[in-house]
Amino acid sequence: MQVVEEPESAKSREEFAIEVRDLRREYVTRSFFGKSSKVTEALAGVTFDVKKGELFGLIGPNGAGKTTTIKILTTLLTPTSGRAFVMGLDVNRQIYEIRKRIGIVFGGERGLYNRVTAVENMKYFSDLYGVDPGISRKRIPELIHLVGLEGRENDKVEKYSRGMKQRLHIAKALVNDPELVFLDEPTIGLDPAGARDIREMIREMEKWGKTILLTTHYMFEADELCRRIAVISKGKIVALDTPSGLKKLVKDISVVELQTYGATESFVEKLKSLNDVIRVVADLDSERQFVKIQTPNAADVLTKVTQVADGVKIIDKSIKEPTLEDAYLRLVEE
Amino acid sequence: MVLSAKNFVADPQFVIPCIIAPFIFTMVSLFFIVSSSSNNVGASALLAAVLGGGLMGVWGTTVYGSANSIGFDRWNGTMEATLAAPSPLIWIVLGRVLWNTFIGVINGFIVLGIGMTWFRVGVGLLNPGLFVLATILTYVSMSSFGLMLSTVYVLSRKGGFIENSMEIPVYIATGTSFAVALLPFYALPISFIIGPTWGIEAIKRAAVGTAYAYGPLLPTGYWTDIAFMLVATLAYFALSFILFQRVETIAKKNGTIEEY
Amino acid sequence: MTVATEEEKQPEKTLAEKETLAKKVALFYRVFSGSVLFGRKGTILWDSWEMWIMQIFITPPAEMAFFFLLAIAVYHDLTQAQFTVIGNAVQSMSFAAVFAVANITSQDKWQGTLQTLIVTPANRMALFIGRAMFQIFMSALITAAAFIYADFVFGINFAHANYLALGIAIVLTSVMMISFGLLISSIGLFMRTAMIVANIFLFLTMLVSGVNFPVQALPLWLQPVGWAIPMTYGVLAARGAIMGASVLSLGTILLKELIDGITVLFVGYFLMKGFERLARKSGRLEEY
Numbered sequence: 001m002q003v004v005e006e007p008e009s010a011k012s013r014e015e016f017a018i019e020v021r022d023l024r025r026e027y028v029t030r031s032f033f034g035k036s037s038k039v040t041e042a043l044a045g046v047t048f049d050v051k052k053g054e055l056f057g058l059i060g061p062n063g064a065g066k067t068t069t070i071k072i073l074t075t076l077l078t079p080t081s082g083r084a085f086v087m088g089l090d091v092n093r094q095i096y097e098i099r100k101r102i103g104i105v106f107g108g109e110r111g112l113y114n115r116v117t118a119v120e121n122m123k124y125f126s127d128l129y130g131v132d133p134g135i136s137r138k139r140i141p142e143l144i145h146l147v148g149l150e151g152r153e154n155d156k157v158e159k160y161s162r163g164m165k166q167r168l169h170i171a172k173a174l175v176n177d178p179e180l181v182f183l184d185e186p187t188i189g190l191d192p193a194g195a196r197d198i199r200e201m202i203r204e205m206e207k208w209g210k211t212i213l214l215t216t217h218y219m220f221e222a223d224e225l226c227r228r229i230a231v232i233s234k235g236k237i238v239a240l241d242t243p244s245g246l247k248k249l250v251k252d253i254s255v256v257e258l259q260t261y262g263a264t265e266s267f268v269e270k271l272k273s274l275n276d277v278i279r280v281v282a283d284l285d286s287e288r289q290f291v292k293i294q295t296p297n298a299a300d301v302l303t304k305v306t307q308v309a310d311g312v313k314i315i316d317k318s319i320k321e322p323t324l325e326d327a328y329l330r331l332v333e334e
Numbered sequence: 335m336v337l338s339a340k341n342f343v344a345d346p347q348f349v350i351p352c353i354i355a356p357f358i359f360t361m362v363s364l365f366f367i368v369s370s371s372s373n374n375v376g377a378s379a380l381l382a383a384v385l386g387g388g389l390m391g392v393w394g395t396t397v398y399g400s401a402n403s404i405g406f407d408r409w410n411g412t413m414e415a416t417l418a419a420p421s422p423l424i425w426i427v428l429g430r431v432l433w434n435t436f437i438g439v440i441n442g443f444i445v446l447g448i449g450m451t452w453f454r455v456g457v458g459l460l461n462p463g464l465f466v467l468a469t470i471l472t473y474v475s476m477s478s479f480g481l482m483l484s485t486v487y488v489l490s491r492k493g494g495f496i497e498n499s500m501e502i503p504v505y506i507a508t509g510t511s512f513a514v515a516l517l518p519f520y521a522l523p524i525s526f527i528i529g530p531t532w533g534i535e536a537i538k539r540a541a542v543g544t545a546y547a548y549g550p551l552l553p554t555g556y557w558t559d560i561a562f563m564l565v566a567t568l569a570y571f572a573l574s575f576i577l578f579q580r581v582e583t584i585a586k587k588n589g590t591i592e593e594y
Numbered sequence: 595m596t597v598a599t600e601e602e603k604q605p606e607k608t609l610a611e612k613e614t615l616a617k618k619v620a621l622f623y624r625v626f627s628g629s630v631l632f633g634r635k636g637t638i639l640w641d642s643w644e645m646w647i648m649q650i651f652i653t654p655p656a657e658m659a660f661f662f663l664l665a666i667a668v669y670h671d672l673t674q675a676q677f678t679v680i681g682n683a684v685q686s687m688s689f690a691a692v693f694a695v696a697n698i699t700s701q702d703k704w705q706g707t708l709q710t711l712i713v714t715p716a717n718r719m720a721l722f723i724g725r726a727m728f729q730i731f732m733s734a735l736i737t738a739a740a741f742i743y744a745d746f747v748f749g750i751n752f753a754h755a756n757y758l759a760l761g762i763a764i765v766l767t768s769v770m771m772i773s774f775g776l777l778i779s780s781i782g783l784f785m786r787t788a789m790i791v792a793n794i795f796l797f798l799t800m801l802v803s804g805v806n807f808p809v810q811a812l813p814l815w816l817q818p819v820g821w822a823i824p825m826t827y828g829v830l831a832a833r834g835a836i837m838g839a840s841v842l843s844l845g846t847i848l849l850k851e852l853i854d855g856i857t858v859l860f861v862g863y864f865l866m867k868g869f870e871r872l873a874r875k876s877g878r879l880e881e882y
């Protein structure tokens with residue numbers, strides 16, 4: 001992990017959009033009658049920086065603390081301890097200033113006013129951000145264009161598909177022309193084409209010079225978009241590097257990919273028990289199954305696969321370079 | 335069934351609202367009774383008032399609960415699962431309505447208890463046995479009414495509003511707090527066909543002895559009241575059965591109970 | 595934690611200073627007017643017209659009838675019964691002015707928009723009062739309708755009524771009662787029980803605000819609760835106006851109502867700020 005300086009220096013203020021130092025957050029949940037309480041440690045000391053103009057990724061399993069981090073940085077939640085600065089402003093004290101300069105997109109369908117149109121949603125939030133009406137009149141159509149909602153912008157949001165709602169979320173987050181945009185799983189639940197469009201928009205935003213903090217569960221997405229990625233697991237950052245840097249962590253292995261017909265749990269178990277097999281990831285739900293085997297000795301495993309096939313038809317097999325997903329799996333499972 | 339019912343009760347924010355109006359209404363009537371010096375403040379008048387409050391408590395929950403016994407599914411996105419269940423829709427909804435009404439009975443006792451302790455009303459029931467019988471039968475009758483009412487929700491999403499706004503008219507029409515005889519004549523047929531009106535009268539008769547609801551209009555007795563209520567209750571069940579059969583056919587065809 | 599307080603405060607101050615008073619007022623107005631427009635059509639409950647039909651045509655007359663008949667049954671006296679009619683006509687505004695306003699935060703929470711509201715820099719007072727404006731209009735409308743029922747259905751004598759005074763009483767009470775709605779609404783930022791409190795307030799005034807019987811008939815400890823609610827003064831003023839009292843002679847009552855309402859509004863505003871802080875601390879902004 002990289003060495004981080006204390007955030008006090010004036011230099012860091014100019015350079016960094018986000019500075020996080022040993023951030024901790026606990027949630028206390030009480031049972032219905034308030035008798036027993038449970039403490040969840042969502043963040044257990046997180047430290048990282050995001051440079052201005054950088055597209056930074058935060059990945060990690062469910063419950064790792066990604067949303068918690070974003071909520072703290074967007075002033076929706078106070079940290080239990082530690083410090084965080086957004087555009088050099090303290091998230092505990094300069095809440096109002098921070099709010100003016102950021103935008104947030106939470107993934108999912110909720111969070112929009114369904115009974116009014118896209119334009120009305122955006123107009124309202126422009127007002128709440130105190131955007132000059134002259135400016136918002138010009139900006140709103142531009143943003144509608146960016147997210148490709150032209151022609152539908154005067155329809156009520158309740159008639160929108162999930163993908164359209166997600167686009168509107170993005171447009172809405174930009175009404176105040178924020179310097180820093182938080183995107184919490186912006187492509188969740190979208191079809192591949194819809195997700196690709198959203199990725200295009202994110203690239204566009206990057207070109208405009210916006211700093212972006214993105215969380216996602218899709219590894220190829222993080223790989224494709226992010227300059228640097230922090231892998232967070234159980235409230236701690238377990239790795240922080242460029243995508244290629246992270247992939248180097250699994251340089252020692254390669255991946256045998258199989259396409260099979262009729263694969264079962266027992267086949268997967270057999271693969272796991274083979275020599276040199278580190279990990280097997282299989283998707284058994286569809287008619288044809290995809291099985292990925294991580295191993296330092298791909299050629300050897302490839303030949304042994306046929307020996308244990310035992311009735312399972314292997315349609316296709318190949319050896320692949322490890323991807324970000326392989327690195328990620330190793331990081332979060334260790 | 336118990337599970338879905340549990341979902342409905344688990345959250346106090348859905349149940350507590352149902353006792354507030356009955357509670358306040360009862361308090362106001364107790365204030366009236368205490369302050370009316372012209373009336374000789376009889377224990378029976380106070381008891382009748384808190385009983386009325388209890389009955390409003392049951393009614394409120396029944397009306398509210400039946401409005402939501404189907405809407406609840408949409409809220410939770412379990413509509414398809416409910417429709418796909420092997421048992422007919424009417425049984426599922428009946429289960430919920432019975433449960434809601436039962437919660438209503440508990441509500442009723444809460445209102446009753448608060449009213450009694452606040453105004454120190456005695457619990458001298460004239461005929462406890464008949465009182466319990468009438469209470470149980472009224473419970474069944476209210477459930478059957480709730481069941482029938484829940485089909486209104488099926489006909490329209492806005493049915494919920496209709497049912498919620500029926501709360502107070504139902505208190506008035508069934509003589510929970512004052513005699514139905516006070517109503518203008520054109521409103522009387524409505525109370526006649528609401529089964530629980532008769533049950534409420536039977537309950538009060540068993541508790542305090544006064545023939546309440548119809549006064550001189552229809553001099554009935556305890557058992558006549560019970561008989562009228564049973565007839566109405568059977569009619570509600572029959573009607574619900576027919577309505578639900580239609581609803582289910584439509585719903586299965588469309589895959590949902592109604593459109594958004 | 596490192597000590598850097600002096601340095602931290604610096605940028606905040608300079609940025610805040612840039613905002614002149616005129617700009618602040620303009621900002622406040624923009625948030626307010628945007629919210630006024632939005633309060634009418636943006637939220638779930640408010641634009642279902644069926645519900646408003648119920649709230650104008652069914653619930654108020656039903657409530658008035660309930661207490662009218664109850665009073666007849668107990669007192670055998672028309673004057674007593676008509677006393678409740680006027681009280682309940684004013685009380686019928688509760689649904690719009692208190693209940694609907696109280697549910698603003700809960701509704702937004704329910705549709706997931708509360709977070710996005712909270713994360714804006716918008717002034718909370720401007721935002722929530724703006725959102726409540728439509729309810730003031732509805733509240734006055736419902737109450738006006740209720741007085742029509744009082745006239746035509748319950749036979750209240752309007753022969754001596756001072757309509758100007760009555761109108762002022764209705765509008766002022768509608769405006770002042772949203773302060774209670776907003777106060778309850780602020781609870782919704784933090785607690786899921788806001789709906790219960792809203793429901794209590796929907797009916798509580800029937801008991802404590804001199805709607806059905808004078809406040810003086812309440813037990814002593816309950817009377818201050820009555821006098822804390824603007825509606826209590828509104829009911830008195832409306833009764834006076836129907837008997838023919840002029841605006842001037844009702845001045846004291848109306849002034850008391852105004853002071854009471856504004857006090858409640860400020861309490862609500864500070865509660866809202868406090869609850870927002872608590873919500874950020876506990877992470878319960880989204881729970882419902």
Ligand SMILES: Nc1ncnc2c1ncn2[C@@H]1O[C@H](COP(=O)(O)OP(=O)(O)OP(=O)(O)O)[C@@H](O)[C@H]1O
Pocket residue numbers: 027028029040041042060061062063064065066067068069876877878
């Ligand atoms: N309001 C809350 N109250 C109690 N616990 C919470 C709350 N919000 C989050 N948590 C807990 O904190 C931990 C971190 O949650 P968080 O939402 O930050 O995870 P995440 O990385 O965003 O996960 P996901 O990928 O599922 O979105 C989890 O264990 C979660 O259960």
Ligand SMILES: [Mg+2]
Pocket residue numbers: 066067068184
């Ligand atoms: Mg998350």
